Amino acid sequence: MPGINEVAELAGVSTATVSRALSGNGAVSATTKDKVVRAAAELGYVVSSNASSLATGRTRNIGVVIPSLNHWFYSSVLQGAESSLLANGYDLTLYNLAGTGEERDSVFEHFLLRKRVDAVIAISLELTPQETSRLLALNKPTVGVGGPLPGVRTLSIDDVEVARLATEHLIALGHTMVAHIGGTEDFERDFHLPTNRRIGYEAAMEAAGIPVDPDLFQPADFTLPGGYRAAKQLFGNPRKRPSAVFAASDEMAIGTILAARDMGMNVPGDVSVIGIDDHDLAEFFGLSTVAQYPDLQGRLAVELLMEQLHPESREVGGINTALPYDLIVRASTARRRG
Amino acid sequence: MPGINEVAELAGVSTATVSRALSGNGAVSATTKDKVVRAAAELGYVVSSNASSLATGRTRNIGVVIPSLNHWFYSSVLQGAESSLLANGYDLTLYNLAGTGEERDSVFEHFLLRKRVDAVIAISLELTPQETSRLLALNKPTVGVGGPLPGVRTLSIDDVEVARLATEHLIALGHTMVAHIGGTEDFERDFHLPTNRRIGYEAAMEAAGIPVDPDLFQPADFTLPGGYRAAKQLFGNPRKRPSAVFAASDEMAIGTILAARDMGMNVPGDVSVIGIDDHDLAEFFGLSTVAQYPDLQGRLAVELLMEQLHPESREVGGINTALPYDLIVRASTARRRG
DNA sequence: GTGAAAGCGCTAACAG
DNA sequence: CTGTTAGCGCTTTCAC
Numbered sequence: 266m267p268g269i270n271e272v273a274e275l276a277g278v279s280t281a282t283v284s285r286a287l288s289g290n291g292a293v294s295a296t297t298k299d300k301v302v303r304a305a306a307e308l309g310y311v312v313s314s315n316a317s318s319l320a321t322g323r324t325r326n327i328g329v330v331i332p333s334l335n336h337w338f339y340s341s342v343l344q345g346a347e348s349s350l351l352a353n354g355y356d357l358t359l360y361n362l363a364g365t366g367e368e369r370d371s372v373f374e375h376f377l378l379r380k381r382v383d384a385v386i387a388i389s390l391e392l393t394p395q396e397t398s399r400l401l402a403l404n405k406p407t408v409g410v411g412g413p414l415p416g417v418r419t420l421s422i423d424d425v426e427v428a429r430l431a432t433e434h435l436i437a438l439g440h441t442m443v444a445h446i447g448g449t450e451d452f453e454r455d456f457h458l459p460t461n462r463r464i465g466y467e468a469a470m471e472a473a474g475i476p477v478d479p480d481l482f483q484p485a486d487f488t489l490p491g492g493y494r495a496a497k498q499l500f501g502n503p504r505k506r507p508s509a510v511f512a513a514s515d516e517m518a519i520g521t522i523l524a525a526r527d528m529g530m531n532v533p534g535d536v537s538v539i540g541i542d543d544h545d546l547a548e549f550f551g552l553s554t555v556a557q558y559p560d561l562q563g564r565l566a567v568e569l570l571m572e573q574l575h576p577e578s579r580e581v582g583g584i585n586t587a588l589p590y591d592l593i594v595r596a597s598t599a600r601r602r603g
Numbered sequence: 604m605p606g607i608n609e610v611a612e613l614a615g616v617s618t619a620t621v622s623r624a625l626s627g628n629g630a631v632s633a634t635t636k637d638k639v640v641r642a643a644a645e646l647g648y649v650v651s652s653n654a655s656s657l658a659t660g661r662t663r664n665i666g667v668v669i670p671s672l673n674h675w676f677y678s679s680v681l682q683g684a685e686s687s688l689l690a691n692g693y694d695l696t697l698y699n700l701a702g703t704g705e706e707r708d709s710v711f712e713h714f715l716l717r718k719r720v721d722a723v724i725a726i727s728l729e730l731t732p733q734e735t736s737r738l739l740a741l742n743k744p745t746v747g748v749g750g751p752l753p754g755v756r757t758l759s760i761d762d763v764e765v766a767r768l769a770t771e772h773l774i775a776l777g778h779t780m781v782a783h784i785g786g787t788e789d790f791e792r793d794f795h796l797p798t799n800r801r802i803g804y805e806a807a808m809e810a811a812g813i814p815v816d817p818d819l820f821q822p823a824d825f826t827l828p829g830g831y832r833a834a835k836q837l838f839g840n841p842r843k844r845p846s847a848v849f850a851a852s853d854e855m856a857i858g859t860i861l862a863a864r865d866m867g868m869n870v871p872g873d874v875s876v877i878g879i880d881d882h883d884l885a886e887f888f889g890l891s892t893v894a895q896y897p898d899l900q901g902r903l904a905v906e907l908l909m910e911q912l913h914p915e916s917r918e919v920g921g922i923n924t925a926l927p928y929d930l931i932v933r934a935s936t937a938r939r940r941g
Numbered sequence: 942g943t944g945a946a947a948g949c950g951c952t953a954a955c956a957g
Numbered sequence: 958c959t960g961t962t963a964g965c966g967c968t969t970t971c972a973c
Contacts, residue, residue, distance in 0.1 A: 266718070268950060279960045284952055291953085294958060311716040315656040316950035319965045324653065326696070326719075334682045335883065340672040347672075347699045351706050356714060358664070358696045361685045368689050378649040380604070381664075381694060490887045526864070545673065549828045606966060617944045622968055629969085632942055654966035657949045 267308040276304035287312065314356075326356040327570060328382035330372065332389055333363040337516070337544055338559050342388050342410050345563025353571055358382060362390070373399045384570045386563075387414055406573040408566045411559070420566055422557045422588045428465025428513070430592055431539045431555050435509040436473045439601035440537060443470065444481040444507035446495045446517050462513045462541065480505055485517050492520025500528050500536070508601050509537040515544035515554055522550055522597060533599035543593060551596030562588060605646040614642035625650070652694075664694040665908065666720035668710065670727055671701040675854070675882055676897050680726050680748050683901025691909055696720060700728070711737045722908045724901075725752055744911040746904045749897070758904055760895045760926045766803025766851070768930055769877045769893050773847040774811045777939035778875060781808065782819040782845035784833045784855050800851045800879065818843055823855050830858025838866050838874070846939050847875040853882035853892055860888055860935060871937035881931060889934030900926060 273280045278297055285291035286301035293301070304310075318324040329346060331339050343359075350357050358381065360372045373396050377385065384406040391412055392400065400407060401416055409419035435443050447463045467477045483498050485491035492512055499507055512518035518540025525532050532538055540547065543556030565588070611618045616635055623629035624639035631639070642648075656662045667684060669677050681697075688695050696719065698710045711734050715723065722744040729750055730738065738745060739754055747757035773781050785801045805815045821836050823829035830850055837845055850856035856878025863870050870876055878885065881894030903926070 269952095270950085280950090281952075281961080282959060285959085288952085292958060297958080309716075311713070311718065313657070313950055314717045314719045315653045315662065316965090317952075318653040319651070319657055319967085320950080320952040322965075334672075334678040334685075335675070337673070340678055343697075344672045344699060344701065347697060348702045348706060351699075351702075351709060351714070354713075356696050356717075356719065358694050359681075359685060361682060361689075363682065364686045364689075368686060371689060375649065375692075376689070376694065378647075379652045379694075380649070381652045489884060493887070546827060549831070607968095608966085618967075619945080619969075620943060623943085626968080630942060635942080651966055654949090655968075657951085658966080658968040660949075 267310045269310070269312070272301065272304045272308055272310045275308065276300045323574075324381060324383050325354060326358060326382050327567075328358050328360060328377060328385040330360045330362060330377075330385060330387045330390060332361075334361055335363075338411065338542065339388055341559035342563040342566075345560035346386055346410075346567050347563075349564040349567035353567065355383075355567075377403060383574060384408075386410060386566045386570065387412070387417065390414060406570055408569050410562050410566050418569065420562050420569070420588060422562075422590050424461035425465040425468065427541055427555050427557070427590050428462035428511070429469040430465075430590075431511050431541060432466045432469035433473075434553070434592060434594070434598065435511060435537060435539060436469060436475070438509070438537060438598060440509035441475050441601075442481065442505065442507045443475070443509045443511060444483065444499045446483050446485050446492055446499070446510060446512040446521065448513060449484040449486055466511055478505070481507055485512075485520075487514045487517060489516045489520040489523075492517025493524045494520075496521035496524035497528070500524060500530065507536065509598070510539075512538065512540045515540035515542040515547050515552060518552055518554065518597075519544075519546060519550050522552065532597050534602060537598040537601075539598050547593075548595065553595045553598040554593050556591045556593050558589060605648045607648070607650070610639065610642050610646055610648045613646060614638045661912075662719060662721050663692060664696060664720050665905075666696050666698060666715060666723040668698045668700060668715075668723060668725045668728060670699075672699055673701075676749065676880070677726055679897035680901040680904075683898035684724055684748075684905050685901075687902040687905035691905065693721075693905075715741060721912060722746075724748065724904050724908065725750070725755065728752060744908050746907050748900050748904050756907065758900050758907070758926060760900075760928050762799035763803040763806065765879055765893050765895070765928050766800035766849070767807040768803075768928075769849050769879060770804045770807035771811075772891070772930060772932070772936065773849060773875060773877060774807060774813070776847070776875060776936060778847035779813050779939075780819065780843065780845045781813070781847045781849060782821065782837045784821050784823050784830055784837070784848060784850040784859065786851060787822040787824055804849055816843070819845055823850075823858075825852045825855060827854045827858040827861075830855025831862045832858075834859035834862035835866070838862060838868065845874065847936070848877070850876065850878045853878035853880035853885050853890060856890055856892065856935075857882075857884060857888050860890065870935050872940060875936040875939075877936055881929075885931075886933065891933045891936040892931050894929045894931050896927060 269280045269283050273283045282297060283301050286293045286298045327350060331343060334340055347357050360376060362369050387409045389412040397415060407417050409417045411421050413419060445466045470477050483495035485495040510521050512521055518538050521538050522532050525536050530536055540552055540554045543554050547554050607618045607621050611621045621639050624631045624636045665688060669681060672678055685695050698714060700707050725747045727750040745755050747755045749759050783804045808815050821833035823833040848859050850859055856876050859876050860870050863874050868874055878890055878892045881892050885892050
């Protein structure tokens with residue numbers, strides 16, 4: 266593990282010059298730079314990030330706080346963020362909030378404060394007021410993805426619009442008995458988004474002059490089994506059978522498709538189904554959906570941070586644009602029959 | 604952001620004493636320790652991990668290298684490791700190898716070498732010889748999970764035994780036409796495990812005196828759609844229709860169940876299906892399986908590392924025990940009909 | 942049990 | 958353009 270002075274010696278220059286040559290800060294003649302680079306390569310020299318951080322106050326490391334790793338959306342955002350950070354020469358340290366309350370506390374009480382990160386990305390987090398203030402107290406650039414974080418710049422698709430679009434697709438196919446599977450109250454409190462999606466659904470219905478029927482709403486937990494159970498309730502109602510279902514996530518929509526099959530119903534013959542996400546499995550199940558791009562959202566979050574961390578070298582444009590989403594029509598939606 | 608000297612001042616002691624009191628290294632009288640702790644709390648003092656690392660040479664940070672984030676197994680291991688590291692006061696920095704070859708290279712060429720981690724956990728990695736030597740050149744404690752890593756202590760279930768157990772379960776139910784869906788050749792080269800699982804399958808068949816029929820093997824890519832396609836091939840063969848399928852992963856097994864349904868076959872009436880993993884969705888699909896516990900594997904990997912990093916304070920026992928796995932019988936397997 | 946002081950390996954003025 | 962030097966904030970001998 267060679268240090269900077271060994272490189273300096275080999276190259277026949279001072280350590281300061283080595284530092285300058287390797288970091289690009291400060292002018293170095295082309296020839297010395299070349300010498301230094303060679304020497305460093307020969308020795309296999311790599312800066313000690315600790316020493317460097319201590320001297321500069323910057324760590325080239327950013328913290329990502331995530332509610333859980335086992336969800337398609339979160340891990341996709343994480344994947345996008347990781348890859349983009351890597352490209353920018355940053356490390357990513359991961360804080361997972363799943364697990365006991367104690368673990369969660371210790372993230373906020375100890376870990377984030379260790380001065381180990383230059384900035385933090387918070388994925389779909391709904392924090393307690395205390396946690397939020399801890400986060401803000403870090404006084405570091407922070408950006409949220411997918412969750413509303415008071416006081417923090419947040420990246421999120423327009424859930425109301427996305428839900429409206431999905432619902433309109435169903436309505437345009439002639440459906441009027443359009444059911445909605447959305448978040449449970451618990452879930453709503455934690456993530457807000459289900460409420461927004463429900464609002465978009467209701468807006469689309471009302472705009473089409475179709476009264477919103479509370480019996481056509483079923484809460485679920487955003488999982489496939491949850492969607493399955495909710496759909497069975499909907500389909501089993503002898504009085505009102507929906508001809509279309511808008512589920513607030515693809516996993517629930519897939520559960521809905523499976524429930525329909527199990528009840529002997531044909532999708533889309535007897536019932537149309539649409540979700541939100543464009544989950545990995547959506548294509549396999551022929552699921553129509555509104556795609557969002559969590560990977561891209563993770564990348565964008567990193568861009569945003571980089572702008573704040575390196576204000577000089579970046580142009581600012583393009584970040585404030587709304588996040589993209591697209592209606593993707595597959596085999597699970599069709600014109601109302603009869 | 605108070606520093607150690609401010610704490611020292613408030614407590615009326617030297618910085619050396621603060622360091623000792625807070626780290627537990629070196630003797631400090633109970634009363635001074637108390638004073639220091641109070642002062643630190645009052646100021647909200649947290650050590651600068653960089654300064655501390657620079658001085659001690661230890662970072663309290665460990666690197667985790669993972670092939671991809673979107674897989675149940677990997678992210679479960681990661682989750683277990685993260686939570687266990689947190690409990691041990693360690694940070695986790697994440698290196699994802701998915702993405703372009705360049706990104707992958709840069710992980711090995713630059714990031715891991717930054718002296719930022721005390722140890723590394725490699726999840727299911729099959730590395731090139733060059734990458735392996737880079738890794739070993741770090742000369743840091745390293746443990747692998749789930750993949751064979753030459754020269755590295757690795758945690759892995761006994762794939763041969765697990766596969767044999769699954770197959771025996773089918774055989775014991777009277778099945779003789781037992782098909783196997785395993786890894787493609789590409790996949791095999793990368794992960795080895797499919798081969799081992801296939802070996803276990805064949806061993807069980809032979810032990811029961813049932814000749815292994817190559818027509819009853821189908822390769823797939825460990826995904827649900829892949830399992831679906833493979834199963835269709837198996838079930839569509841007009842000459843030999845298996846009465847049971849052993850899939851090398853739960854996702855492929857679920858694909859198999861869906862394929863059977865789509866072909867009008869009843870599970871387990873017409874065909875029994877078993878997988879390996881105990882995936883999140885296994886219960887929902889009533890899938891019989893051999894559970895492995897990736898979360899636990901992640902935790903164990905951390906234990907192993909902690910032993911190496913803090914040899915004094917740990918007892919060594921229990922780590923060399925084979926990793927646990929359990930046959931879990933649900934609704935997808937039954938006695939052969941007729 | 943406690944303090945003084947010498948670094949850990951690098952960077953950033955400041956001179957030249 | 959390059960070298961000298963003073964830290965960054967902590968830990969750890971070494972005395973006392």
